Structures are given as structure tokens and as C-alpha cells.
Amino acid sequence: MRAWRIYCSRDSFTLAGHYNNTRPMPQHTAKILAVDDEPRLLDSLQQLLALHGYAITTANDGRAAIEQLRTDSFDIALIDLKMPDVNGQRIMRYVAENNIRTDIIVISGEASFETAVEAIRLGAHDFLLKPYAPEQLIKRIENTIERRKLKSDAVDIQERLKNSEKLHRFLVNTSPDIIYVLNEEGHFTFVNQRVHQLLGFTREELIGKHYTTLVHEDDLELAQYAFNERRTGTRATHNLELRLRTKDREGHSHKSFATSVMCVELNATGLYANTSGAHDNARRHLGTYGVARDISSRKQAEAIIRYQAYHDLLTGLPNRTLFKDRLNMVIAQARRVGQMVAVMFIDLDRFKIVNDTLGHVIGDQLLRAVGRRIQTCLREGDTLARLGGDEFVVLLPQLTHRESAATVGRKIIESLTPPFLIDQHELFVGASIGISLFPSDGNSDEELIKNADIAMYSVKNDTRGGYSFYTARMESTFSQHLDLEMGLRRALTNHEFAIHYQPQFDAQGQTVCGVEALLRWQHPERGLLYPGDFIPLAEEVGLIGHMTEWVIDTTVRQMKAWVDAGIAPPRMAINLSALDLKRSSLVGEITQALERHQLPGERIELEITENLIVQDINIATQRLTELARHGISIAIDDFGTGYSSLSYLHQLPIHTLKIDRSFVQDIVPERTGRSVIDAIIAMGHSLELTIVAEGVETELQKDWLAQKRCHGMQGYLFSRPLPTEAVTHLLEAAISRNVDVTVQAESR
């Protein structure tokens, strides 16, 4: 074994000092294993490498080296070849066989070519001949470290590339969208699995095929932009909507294949060979790639939303928005060619009563049937729309004569005349139709609809049913209606309401057995108004609740005053509106008023119409039972006039039946058959209800009713409804048995 040249100089520190002066100390932590059977050499090697900042481990024979390599890991091993027992070649074999990632630099005194070649064959990374200069060794070590680093970086990059490719493959294959690549001619070179699921074509079927295989024929031109896309980045095609063909697959009923077309949104971009520094134009165009997203559900949802925005969902007819849209188009056209346009406002008569008595389900069916009948009276270019409730509008474009609109109006009225058979109910509804014409009655959609509405309103006010053309005069009636509404809103705060009381007498007409509270409105300009003039309006504009609350408080307070004065009749009847029973606050309002004024519930009777009960029997039962628990009794008003279903009579806590005035007025000398009133009285007796007849105007009526054992009577024969003061006098007189039953108060 040759000695190491510098080692012989004995002063390795001198050498190290020189080394220090010329080169910067390397900053690394490479771990090195030095193997030599020459202890001095090993020692000197250790000092040299430590001086350069390397972590060094030494082994003075082959066996120790193998043990170190087995138990530890090193970046570099400096191995002497010639060693007794286990030589350098054995160590290298061990490293190769065990796949140890330590780079080996052979340091050998053997200068032969064969030795070097064998060392390289056994896996040595470098070969250094003894003796050598320290710089030489350090240089070799640094080179090896550098090479290791490059190698490890390359492995790293490869690993990352592999992972990134894996990720992209995963994304492409699991993407909910179709991802494709086309070559320059537009043939598929790649398409992901999703295409099979969405369009029914397998990938194999498509590879090599031209993109037009997939595009719906009407969208071919559009598709060319996307599929021939050469641009990249933000200039490329974004969100282009296209229809793609789907392939029918027999036996499969996948949703997408139900139709032979699927809507997609396409994003495409040009694909270029990456020749560095070249512009798009100069670069080689390889084709296109893109992503197609299935937007069928979105399209469907959009279509539904569009439909809902422009249609009345109950009848499927256009709604106000679509009607106005069409009207505006027709107006513009008519203006150009100098034609007339008619707008007809149709309001059904008696719809409310059907809806209130038979319920919304029947009401809805009726509206649909009405829509169908009106439609049969119209031509193709006409539009029928439903504005809401029982209001329909018709648009007749290109009208040459005003008379044509009248003809259509008559046809509609005739078509609605025969009864509608719905759910075994024979229903009769008439219609009131108002007609406005462009250009004479208005220039805009709003104006024409409003004026047709005014014309309709005037028809409704005159005679029920029929049609009428708008005239300027009608506006004053309509504005009176609006004035009334405004006035009604102020009436409560202005204390314009009053209660008149109509006494009820026993069959002999001697004893006051009750009073009925009847609402009056002392209108500042129009004088005394009766419920028929304003209750329907109050219901329509949502004021009825406040009014009822006021009526309850006022009447309960009044009854209490009469009780305190010792002149109170047994019971006070209060009318409820159809909408009152629906209010959840009603029971509370009544019981609180009773409590507030310290009046027992037994003093109060609530009058409700049959229609009101039948409308929602469950709510009626619930509310009335609750009220009955407070001693309040219930009277059925206008009995026999509605679409009655008598079953409720057993179900509800009913105390009184009031025979409607129309039946009482049938009691005249010349009429003998009085089967309805007879039947009502008989039924009342059998159910043990109190029977009160309304509208008794003649002695004959009184005697007949008395003979039929009618318990109570109310009518002009005894007394008209009276203001509080007058009725108080009457009650006082009745108490002192000095009744003047002919007190006259109101006269209509």
C-alpha cells in the first residue's frame, strides 16, 4: 500500500491552513464513510474531511465497513481496494446487492486499467489513485455530492411529474364533464369516460371520428367556432351553449337518453406544439381541447322559471307580465299600420260564493274550466290571460271594427252561460266584460287594462253580466269606488261607524227576546251607509278584522250598560264576516272584550252564515267550540239560502236558526205552498234549536209564524234597527210593559 503524499509531510494542518486560505469552507452535511486498513492514512483522511465540514465515520477493514453500511446510511464511501480478508470489491458487491444508495469513490494504489474498470463495473462512481493531493480528493467528493444532488433532484422531479399526471388522469376520468382533444382536422384523439355516461357513445367509438358526429345538425355552424378554436387563454371560447346528439341504447332508460339531444356548455382552447419563444401564429397548431358540461338540468330549470314568470300556474294561461308584453307588441304594430286593438277585462259573477262555499279545490277547477271555455271563443292570434282571482283579460289584435270586440264579448258570455259540472256540482257563473280600444281609450298597456277594468266595473254595478265599452263617464263611478275605499280606511279613526240595534220579539210580539247589532257608517258626504255598501269592500281591502274588533268591543260595552241598567234583553246578536272566522285572533278578541267589560258570554250570540261554516268546517268547529266554552251561542244567519250541507248542524254548538227574509216574504195571502219555510221550521224544532224569523213586515207573516211555533221574530213590523238611544228607550219601555213596537227609526 502506497503512502499518501501529503500525509508524509507530517503536518496536515499546514496543508489544511493553505486549503482554508484558497477555498471557502463548504457548507454541507454529507456523511462519509472512509475505509482503509492503514490507521495513519485513515486518521489523516478523517482530519482532512472534518476540516471541510464533512461528517466522517471510519472503518479499518472491510468487515467493519460492511457493518457500518448495514446499520447506517452514508452519502459517500471512500474505499481502499486492497485490504486483507474482506477487500474493497466485496464491499462494493455488498452495496450493489443490497441496493444501498451510497456513492463509492475507490481510492487505490493499484494503477492498472483493469482494476479501475472492475471497480467501475462493481459500481464505483469515481476512482482516485494514491498518492493524491488533498484538493483532488475534496474535488472528487464535491463532484460526487453535486452529482448525487442532481440525481436526487431528477428523481424528485420525475416523482412529482408522475404524481401530477396521476392527479390529472384522476381528474379527467372522474370529471362530471366531457373532456376531449381533437387533432388539427377535428378528429377525436382523446375523450374521457364521461362521454359514455352522458351521450351513450363509447370512447372507442369516438376516437378517430370527426366532432360533427356529436353535434346536433342545427348547431353545426356554432360548433365550428368552438371545435376549431385556435385561440388560447382568455380569448378562447367560453361557455358556448350547444346541443349534442345522444346515442339511443336499447333497453337502457338512462335519463339523458330519453331525449336524443343534450344541452352542453363548451369551453375550448387551441393546442400548440411548445416551441419556445414562438408566437401562437408561428407555433405549430396541434388541435383543440375542451370541456363540455351537461347543462340539461339547468336548461330545464331555466325553462320552468321562465314559464312560471310568464304564466298563471293554475290555468296555464299567460299571466299579467306576458299579457302586457304581448299587448305592447301589438300596440306598436297597430300604431304602424293604423289598426285597432281591443282589451277585454272579464270578471266572473258568483265565483266568490262558489269558492267560499265549495272550497278552493272546486274553485280552482272552475277557473280552469272557465279558461278553457273562453279560449274556444278566441282565434289563434288572440291572447287570453288570467290576472289573478276570477279576473281574465283578452287581447284582440288587428281589429278592423269595434263591433268585432262586441261579438267576441257576446260569444264569451254565451259560452259561460251553461252550467259547469264540477265534482258533481252544477255551477252557474256569469261574466261581466269591460272593453277598451286602442287608440281611442288609451295609448299604453296600463291605460288600456285600467280602462277595460273600469268598463267591467260599471257593467258589474249596473246589471249583472253583459259587456260594455269603456266611456270616460265610467271613470267617475270607478273613482267613487276608490274614494269609498279611502274613506273606509279613515272611518275607524274618524269614529264614523255606529251600531244600530234591531230588537227581536217573541211570537206574541210582546217581549223583547234579543237585539241584533247592525253596523252603520255615517259617511261624511254620502250620509248613512248600510253594510251592503261597504262590508264587501272592507273584506276585499283587508279592513274587516279591525271593524269586527270595533263592533265586538262597542256592542259588548253597550250590552253591559243595559245589564247594569236592568233593561238588557236576554241576548245580543253580533254578525261576523266570512273572513272573521279565519282569523286566529277572533276568539281572543271576543273573550277579552267580555272580560274587559265584565259581561258573561251567555249574553252574546254570534251570527254566521252557512257559507262561512261550510268553507272550512274544521276551523269553524274549532273556533265555535272554543267560543261555546265561554257560554257564547251561535246563530245560523240566512238559513236555507246557501249551498248548505246540513251535517254541520250536528257537529257545531248551534243555538239558533234564523230564517232568511226571502222565505218570510213568501208568506203572502195568495201563496199557499210554503214548503221551504215549513221544512226549515220543522227541522229547527226537531233539532231543538231556537227559530227566529227575519224581515217580518206584515201581521199575516207574524200570525203564520206564531202558529208554526216560531220562537222569535224580527222585522219592520215590530221595529226597524235603531240608534243606541232609541233602542235604550224601547228596552226601558219593554221592561215597564209599555212596549211601543212600531218605533220607526231608519228609513232607507
Ligand SMILES: Nc1nc2c(ncn2[C@@H]2O[C@@H]3COP(=O)(O)O[C@H]4[C@@H](O)[C@H](n5cnc6c(=O)[nH]c(N)nc65)O[C@@H]4COP(=O)(O)O[C@H]3[C@H]2O)c(=O)[nH]1
Ligand atoms: N226589508 C227588510 N229588511 C229588514 C227587515 N228587518 C230587518 N231588516 C234588515 O235585514 C238585515 C238583517 O241582518 P242580517 O240578515 O244579519 O244581514 C246583515 C248582516 O249579514 C250584515 N251585517 C250587519 N252588521 C254587520 C256587522 O257588524 N258585521 C258584519 N260582518 N256584517 C254585518 O249586513 C247585512 C245587512 O244588514 P242591514 O243592511 O242592516 O240589514 C239588516 C236589517 O236592517 C224587514 O222587515 N224588512
